[in-house]
C-alpha cells in the first residue's frame with residue numbers, strides 16, 4: 168500500500184517530512200556498538216581465523232536486521248535527536264546544542280573511523296559536518312526547503328581525533344531563493360580548524 172501524501176514535504180517531491188523519532192530503548196546502545204565496530208573494522212590487524220569469525224557474526228547480524236529494512240524517514244536512524252549524529256552511522260557523532268534563527272551549534276568528536284592519515288581526521292569528513300550544519304541552519308532559520316548548490320571548506324589546521332569539536336553556522340545573507348551560510352569548526356578553546364561557506368538553493372515544486 169502506498170504511503171499517505173502527508174509524509175511528503177512537497178506533494179510533488181520525494182523528500183519525506185521530517186519527524187523526530189522516539190527510538191526503542193536499546194537503539195542508542197546498538198548504534199554506539201556499531202560505531203565501535205566501525206572504529207575496529209578500520210584499525211584491527213587480526214589473523215584470518217579472527218576475520219572468519221567476524222565475517223560469520225556480521226553475516227548473522229545482517230540476517231537478523233535485513234527483514235526490518237524500512238523506507239526513508241521511518242526507522243529511528245537519522246531522526247533520534249537525543250543521540251549523537253541523530254543515531255545515523257553516516258553522521259559523525261555530534262549533538263546539536265543550539266538551534267535557532269541566529270545560529271546552529273553542534274558539539275562532538277571524530278574517532279578512529281574518521282582517520283585520514285598521520286593521526287588526524289580525513290579531509291572528506293569535514294564537508295559532511297559542514298553540509299549537515301548548513302541543512303540545520305536553513306531549517307532553523309525557517310527558510311524554505313533547500314539543497315546545497317555549493318560548499319567551500321578552508322582547512323586552517325589539521326582536525327584532531329578524540330577531541331571535542333564545535334561547529335557553528337549561521338545565515339550570512341539571503342538573495343531570493345538563495346541562502347548563503349557560513350560556519351566555523353573549532354576546538355573548545357576556540358582554535359579554528361576550518362571555516363566554510365555554502366549556498367543553499369530553495370527547491371522549486373517538483374525538484375527532488
Ligand SMILES: CCCCCCCCCC(=O)SCCNC(=O)CCNC(=O)[C@H](O)C(C)(C)COP(=O)(O)OP(=O)(O)OC[C@H]1O[C@@H](n2cnc3c(N)ncnc32)[C@H](O)[C@@H]1OP(=O)(O)O
Nearest residue numbers: 182183185298302313314315316317343345366368370371
Ligand atoms: C529532510 C529534508 C532534507 C532536505 C535536504 C537538507 C539539506 C541537506 C543538504 C544536502 O546535502 S542536499 C544534497 C547535495 N546537493 C544536491 O544534491 C543538489 C543538486 N543540485 C540541484 O538540485 C540543483 O542544482 C539546485 C536545486 C541546487 C539548483 O538548481 P535550480 O535549477 O533550481 O537553480 P538555478 O540553476 O535556477 O539557480 C538558482 C540560483 O542559484 C544560483 N546557483 C545555482 N547553483 C549554483 C552554484 N553551484 N554556484 C553558484 N550559484 C549557483 C544560480 O546562479 C541562480 O542564481 P540567480 O537566481 O541569482 O540567477
